Amino acid sequence: xxxxxxxxxxxxxxxxxxxxxxxxxxxxxxxxxxxxxxxxxxxxxxxxxxxxxxxxxxxxxxxxxxxxxxxxxxxxxxxxxxxxxxxxxxxxxxxxxxxxxxxxxxxxxxxxxxxxxxxxxxxxxxxxxxxxxxxxxxxxxxxxxxxxxxxxxxxxxxxxxxxxxxxxxxxxxxxxxxxxxxxxxxxxxxxxxxxxxxxxxxxxxxxxxxxxxxxxxxxxxxxxxxxxxxxxxxxxxxxxxxxxxxxxxxxxxxxxxxxxxxxxxxxxxxxxxxxxxxxxxxxxxxxxxxxxxxxxxxxxxxxxxxxxxxxxxxxxxxxxxxxxxxxxxxxxxxxxxxxxxxxxxxxxxxxxxxxxxxxxxxxxxxxx
Amino acid sequence: xxxxxxxxxxxxxxxxxxxxxxxxxxxxxxxxxxxxxxxxxxxxxxxxxxxxxxxxxxxxxxxxxxxxxxxxxxxxxxxxxxxxxxxxxxxxxxxxxxxxxxxxxxxxxxxxxxxxxxxxxxxxxxxxxxxxxxxxxxxxxxxxxxxxxxxxxxxxxxxxxxxxxxxxxxxxxxxxxxxxxxxxxxxxxxxxxxxxxxx
Numbered sequence: 001x002x003x004x005x006x007x008x009x010x011x012x013x014x015x016x017x018x019x020x021x022x023x024x025x026x027x028x029x030x031x032x033x034x035x036x037x038x039x040x041x042x043x044x045x046x047x048x049x050x051x052x053x054x055x056x057x058x059x060x061x062x063x064x065x066x067x068x069x070x071x072x073x074x075x076x077x078x079x080x081x082x083x084x085x086x087x088x089x090x091x092x093x094x095x096x097x098x099x100x101x102x103x104x105x106x107x108x109x110x111x112x113x114x115x116x117x118x119x120x121x122x123x124x125x126x127x128x129x130x131x132x133x134x135x136x137x138x139x140x141x142x143x144x145x146x147x148x149x150x151x152x153x154x155x156x157x158x159x160x161x162x163x164x165x166x167x168x169x170x171x172x173x174x175x176x177x178x179x180x181x182x183x184x185x186x187x188x189x190x191x192x193x194x195x196x197x198x199x200x201x202x203x204x205x206x207x208x209x210x211x212x213x214x215x216x217x218x219x220x221x222x223x224x225x226x227x228x229x230x231x232x233x234x235x236x237x238x239x240x241x242x243x244x245x246x247x248x249x250x251x252x253x254x255x256x257x258x259x260x261x262x263x264x265x266x267x268x269x270x271x272x273x274x275x276x277x278x279x280x281x282x283x284x285x286x287x288x289x290x291x292x293x294x295x296x297x298x299x300x301x302x303x304x305x306x307x308x309x310x311x312x313x314x315x316x317x318x319x320x321x322x323x324x325x326x327x328x329x330x331x332x333x334x335x336x337x338x339x340x341x342x343x344x345x346x347x348x349x350x351x352x353x354x355x356x357x358x359x360x361x362x363x364x365x366x367x368x
Numbered sequence: 369x370x371x372x373x374x375x376x377x378x379x380x381x382x383x384x385x386x387x388x389x390x391x392x393x394x395x396x397x398x399x400x401x402x403x404x405x406x407x408x409x410x411x412x413x414x415x416x417x418x419x420x421x422x423x424x425x426x427x428x429x430x431x432x433x434x435x436x437x438x439x440x441x442x443x444x445x446x447x448x449x450x451x452x453x454x455x456x457x458x459x460x461x462x463x464x465x466x467x468x469x470x471x472x473x474x475x476x477x478x479x480x481x482x483x484x485x486x487x488x489x490x491x492x493x494x495x496x497x498x499x500x501x502x503x504x505x506x507x508x509x510x511x512x513x514x515x516x517x518x519x520x521x522x523x524x525x526x527x528x529x530x531x532x533x534x535x536x537x538x539x540x541x542x543x544x545x546x547x548x549x550x551x552x553x554x555x556x557x558x559x560x561x562x563x564x565x566x567x
Contacts, residue, residue, distance in 0.1 A: 030560055082516070089516075244557040248550050255546040262538050267527035269516035276511040277411040277419060286420050290409035 028224040035236035042112035052102035059095040069201040074149035075281040093265035115343035118229035124328040129219040143204040152278035155292040303357035401482035406509030415463035499526025
């Protein structure tokens with residue numbers, strides 16, 4: 001195969017995945033149809049994740065007006081927002097609850113898309129950008145957790161940073177130093193301090209939002225170009241028009257989600273789910289309170305990390321990540337029934353680790 | 369002036385020593401009871417000004433007190449009977465509230481049965497106005513001065529009742545908004561489809 005043929009094949013491959021001839025209102029909106037079947041509810045998960053992302057952007061911008069990214073003022077500024085700014089507690093709670101809701105929806109969207117074989121040709125780009133968005137969402141969660149500069153935030157971040165450095169012991173030669181270098185670059189100083197807060201703040205409010213804008217743009221474009229995947233093995237008997245019927249249903253789901261979020265944010269401070277010492281300002285000279293752990297959406301990695309050797313988790317995480325990225329090629333010939341079973345197994349694992357992870361940990365360690 | 373200040377300081381330090389400054393410590397029996405009863409981790413910040421307790425030289429700890437604060441500490445330590453105004457610099461509002469309500473003698477007595485402290489407190493007192501009484505917060509291991517800390521379900525019920533008008537308003541506004549938006553989109557859809565029919 002000469003260079004010209006190779007180039008032509010590559011061009012054909014890309015144009016099949018991004019069909020520019022479909023980039024018009026007719027194809028992307030007016031004539032687009034959504035299949036109707038027993039799994040149609042799953043088509044709303046991505047929209048819900050997008051809705052919670054928009055809430056994050058709006059509430060995050062509002063918080064930016066008052067938040068101070070310095071170790072001396074960060075906690076006080078968050079307290080000021082909660083106690084003295086009109087509607088501050090509501091906005092902060094909405095930001096906190098919506099972040100959890102967004103991550104839940106992104107995970108649910110990924111699992112349902114996997115179960116419905118939504119990565120099948122020609123939707124590989126949609127799938128890969130979706131996996132990237134999942135990682136960016138976790139990045140948002142990890143960096144945002146530090147910003148209030150309270151006990152649980154700083155101490156959990158320290159654990160996270162130590163985990164990065166630990167990777168080095170399993171890498172050969174000079175590569176063993178790379179994780180430490182990455183840790184130093186992100187951390188900015190010997191321990192988690194002002195440089196870390198500044199960097200996490202920059203990553204949280206500039207770097208990750210810009211990345212989301214780019215990757216999400218490509219993800220949404222790919223969805224509009226190819227339409228929703230069929231979702232089931234047999235051909236769907238009914239379809240509905242994307243515009244206006246599916247859009248109207250999507251907006252209705254968004255409004256219900258907004259109402260739920262508003263009521264929860266107004267009535268249930270997210271701190272109430274934890275012990276109060278965890279939300280005291282971080283004091284490097286004071287004692288570390290019990291119960292330091294990451295946010296709930298990291299429990300599926302955190303508790304196994306506490307129980308099993310580090311290399312097992314490292315190997316497992318990299319394997320899962322590789323499988324996720326290569327899913328369109330690895331599961332090309334796999335039936336949707338098998339994929340559904342795999343997705344259910346993954347969902348069960350995540351639910352068990354999130355809800356019972358702490359009990360399992362104590363069971364293994366033989367503590368109370 | 370200097371002599372007066374020196375005298376004041378000497379008297380204050382003397383009084384503080386008389387009330388056991390040299391062996392100053394909190395009462396960890398209460399903390400141990402709360403942890404066991406509520407199964408939540410709590411620290412000294414529930415009653416004390418400093419989360420690490422009264423020992424030490426930091427703010428809110430005995431070693432870091434000014435002469436004026438030492439004087440207040442001495443007065444607080446003399447509040448053996450209930451009803452006296454207490455303003456100890458090593459205690460927070462809840463700690464001072466306990467001593468004012470039951471007196472220091474009773475508080476020390478209850479160390480052996482800390483579960484009875486909740487019964488001795490005013491059941492209507494709610495210092496942070498979160499809808500959960502201080503006594504209940506003491507038993508549940510939540511902070512009586514933090515309105516965002518408490519039993520999640522109790523907080524939800526209280527806040528829901530308090531914010532019912534706002535919740536109803538936002539429901540009406542959202543429903544009206546989505547109703548208008550749906551009709552707007554249907555209008556757009558009709559406009560988009562019309563030229564096709566003409567063709």
